Every structure is written in structure tokens, then in C-alpha cells.
Amino acid sequence: MAPNDPFQGWVACDSSAAEGNMQWRAYTPKSFQETDVELDIEMCGVCGSDIHTLRSGWGPSDYPLVVGHEIIGKVSRVGKDVKDLKVGDRVGVGAQSECCEACKPCKMEQESNCAAMVMTYNGKHQNGDKSFGGYAKSWRGPASFAIPIPDGLPSEFAAPLMCGGVTVYNPLVTYGAGPGKRVGVVGVGGLGHFAILFAKALGCSEVVAISRSSSKKADALELGADRFIATGEDENWPSTNASSLDLIISTVSGSFPLDQYLSLLDVNGTFVQLGAPDDPLPSFSPLALILKNLRIAGSLIGTRKQIADMLKLAKETNLKAWVQVRPMEEANQVLRDFEKGLPRYRYVLKNGDFGAEEP
Structure with missing residues (x-):
């Protein structure tokens, strides 16, 4: 591929793409800058955020777009101003691909909360170009957000760590x-299965899975x-597991x-919300916080340092995400299967022949 050729990928032209109606065609990536790298994409995980964005679920998406x-x-x-990467390096790119480097979070090395964060797709780079994701043959973007993958960590396990994995790793270590x-x-889904894996990898004394039914026990x-609580099958679950x-x-x-989940926390406990419900959280009594000195927190993806630390831990503990690898050409069907709740617990799209024009 010549330096200025268009890229090939799964392009969403409107919200029907979320139903498995993406089109494989050419698109124009961001213009190459000397601080950028280009990647030949080996794999790309499928995240729930992809489908929300494809259907404009969090506000109007900027079509045409490529998610992933x-x-x-x-x-x-490799751009001439890139010092830490070279051609042939295996790297990963997560949900964020640029930051302003000037705001308070950036100066605190907390760039995942940057006021001018550029998302890896459906965003605008600082030069004004659109950002495009990884359901494609290639990716182009700032080298500073391309994280080296440790040798020995298989790509199919590393891919979903770049968003799903670090989204739970961040609050666990924080x-x-x-x-x-x-x-x-x-x-116990895509994020939940990572939370269990990383809680164990971090050496927690007890890890308790909580779900409405025991179907995933x-x-x-x-x-x-170590334990499983099925909230829909035991009406006494809050009292039975109080302060545990x-x-x-x-x-x-x-x-x-x-309020019932807060009752499970012991003194000085913390409840962290990662999922983004369409409706506001239910009301609760402030006494639940006051009497046991509890905290309610939120968390968004993770920093580059957290990603690097997480990948190192995954390599050292031989952490294996539960993934189902599917060919990139099946991306539309994968979206349909995802919506049916079929993944156990993450889908990963794999490119075949990089030279093929059609998947």
C-alpha cells in the first residue's frame, strides 16, 4: 500500500450498521503526521461501545465511521519524530488515541480523563481529521497511544484487554x-469476566460474582x-451477605x-460503577454511606501506564481472556451475534491476508 492510498475497512454509513449493515469499502484515514504510526491490523476486539456508536446510542455519530x-x-x-517504536513492533491501541497534554488530568498522567480526549473512532484529531477504528486492514494515529505488547502474550488475549480489560483493571488497582x-x-459478561480474572491475578483474598440468575455460575x-450470589433466586441475599x-x-x-448492593460493603468500602445505564441510578439513603464511611465512584477506561502495567500482569500471570476469534469478513454477523448475547465472553475479529481487497 502506497503512503497516501485510502484504507479498506468496515464502514458504517448510518445507524442501520448496528444491525450488521456495515459496508466493506475504502475510506480516507487521518493525514499522516511525523508523530504518527501506521499499523497492519492483526486483530480487533468487539466492544459494546462499538454497537452503541454505530446506532448513535450516545448521541448522533459522525458517519461515515469505522469502529473498533x-x-x-x-x-x-513510523513518523520521523517517533522515538520509541519501529517497523515490525507489535502494539495495541485502545479507546483513546490522543490527548491535549496540557490540562490538569494530562499533567497528572491521568490522560484518560483529558478534557479534550480524542476517541480512537468517531472523534476528531487535533489536526481536524476524523478518527477511524480497527474494523479494517490498517490504522493510522498518534504513536504516543500505541502500546507495545509483551512478547508471549497472544494477540487474541491482548486485543480485548485494550479497552475491556483496562476498564476493570483501572478501578481495581485504584x-x-x-x-x-x-x-x-x-x-458476568465481557467486563465482568475480566474483573474476576484480574481480581484473582491481583491476589484478592475473595472474589464474589453477582448476577440475577445462576445461569453463569x-x-x-x-x-x-470463590462465591456466587444469584440476586433473583434468594430474596435474603442482601442480609445474608451484608458487610462481606x-x-x-x-x-x-x-x-x-x-441500596442493596451498598449493604454488601464493609466499613470503608467502595462501590464503582462502570456500566452506563440509560436511566439515572436509583435513589438511596445517605445513611448507607455515612454509617460505614462508604464511597460511590465511577471510572473511565485507563491510562497508558495502566495499560502497560495491565499487559505486564497478564503476561506474568498467564491471564487468558475468554475469547471467540472470528474472521474479519464476518464482522456484520458478529455484530448480530453480539446483540443476541452469544459471546462468551468477548469476540475478536482477525484479519487474514493483508493484501486482500475484499474480506
Whole structure:
């Protein structure tokens, strides 16, 4: 591919793309700058955010667009101002691909909360060009957000870590998950399964999976959970498990009884909400916080340092995400299967022949 050739990828032209109506065709990536790299994409994970964006679920999306922000690829072109990467390096790109480097969060090395964050797709780079994601053959963007993948960590496991993995790793390490800590995970899905895996990898003394039914109990225990609470099958679950946890990671996006979950926390406990419900969180009594000195927090993706630390931990502990690898050419069907709730627990799209014009 010549330096200025258009890229090939799955392009969404309108909100019907979320139903599996993306079109494989050419598009024009951001203009190449000397601080950029290009990647030959090997794999790209499928995230729920992809579907929300395709359907304009969080506000009008900027069509045409290419989604995908769990990208693993080999560096194929390097700008002259890039010092830390070279052609042939295997790197990953997550949900964020640029920051302003000047605001308070950026100066605190907390760039995942940058006021001018550029998302890897459906955003605008600082030069005004649109950002395009990884359901494609190639990716182009700032080298500063391309994170080296440790040797020995398979790409199919690394891909979903770039967003789904770090989204739970961030609050776990921020709020002290580790030896002696008891962690609850609400929702056993894509994010929830990562939360269980990383809580165990961090050495937590007890990991408790929490779901409405026991349909995923066997999976949760196999992932490493020590206990399982099925809230829809035991009306006494809040009292039976009262004050038994130090940290709760909530990955669910639907409605849930916040006051009952808070009752599971012990003194100085923290409840972290990751899922983004369409409706406001239910009301609760402030006494639930006051009497046990509890905290309610939110968390958004993770920083570059957290991503690098997470990848290192995943390599050292041989952490294996539960993934189903599908050919890139099946991307439309993968979206349909995702909407049916079929992944156990993350889909990863894999490119075949980089030279093929059609998937």
C-alpha cells in the first residue's frame, strides 16, 4: 500500500450498521503526521461501545465511521519524530488515541480523563481529521497511544484487554484490590469476566460474582470466583451477605438496587460503577454511606501506564481472556451475534491476508 492510498475497512454509513449493515469499502484515514504510526491490523476486539456508536446510542455519530478500539497490529510506518517504536513492533491501541497534554488530568498522567480526549473512532484529531477504528486492514494515529505488547502474550488475549480489560483493571488497582481484599463483581459478561480474572491475578483474598440468575455460575467459578450470589433466586441475599465485601465493581448497564448492593460493603468500602445505564441510578439513603464511611465512584477506561502495567500482569500471570476469534469478513454477523448475547465472553475479529481487497 502506497503512503497516501485510502484504507479498506468496515464502514458504517448510518445507524442501520448496528444491525450488521456495515459496508466493506475504502475510506480516507487521518493525514499522516511525523508523530504518527501506521499499523497492519492483526486483530480487533468487539466492544459494546462499538454497537452503541454505530446506532448513535450516545448521541448522533459522525458517519461515515469505522469502529473498533481494541486493536493489535504490527507497525508498518513510523513518523520521523517517533522515538520509541519501529517497523515490525507489535502494539495495541485502545479507546483513546490522543490527548491535549496540557490540562490538569494530562499533567497528572491521568490522560484518560483529558478534557479534550480524542476517541480512537468517531472523534476528531487535533489536526481536524476524523478518527477511524480497527474494523479494517490498517490504522493510522498518534504513536504516543500505541502500546507495545509483551512478547508471549497472544494477540487474541491482548486485543480485548485494550479497552475491556483496562476498564476493570483501572478501578481495581485504584481502589486497592489485592491481598486481603474481598471484591464483588456485578454482572458476568465481557467486563465482568475480566474483573474476576484480574481480581484473582491481583491476589484478592475473595472474589464474589453477582448476577440475577445462576445461569453463569459455572463460568464464574471456572474464571476463578470463590462465591456466587444469584440476586433473583434468594430474596435474603442482601442480609445474608451484608458487610462481606471491601470493593464492588459494577459492570451492568441496566437498573439495579443500589441500596442493596451498598449493604454488601464493609466499613470503608467502595462501590464503582462502570456500566452506563440509560436511566439515572436509583435513589438511596445517605445513611448507607455515612454509617460505614462508604464511597460511590465511577471510572473511565485507563491510562497508558495502566495499560502497560495491565499487559505486564497478564503476561506474568498467564491471564487468558475468554475469547471467540472470528474472521474479519464476518464482522456484520458478529455484530448480530453480539446483540443476541452469544459471546462468551468477548469476540475478536482477525484479519487474514493483508493484501486482500475484499474480506
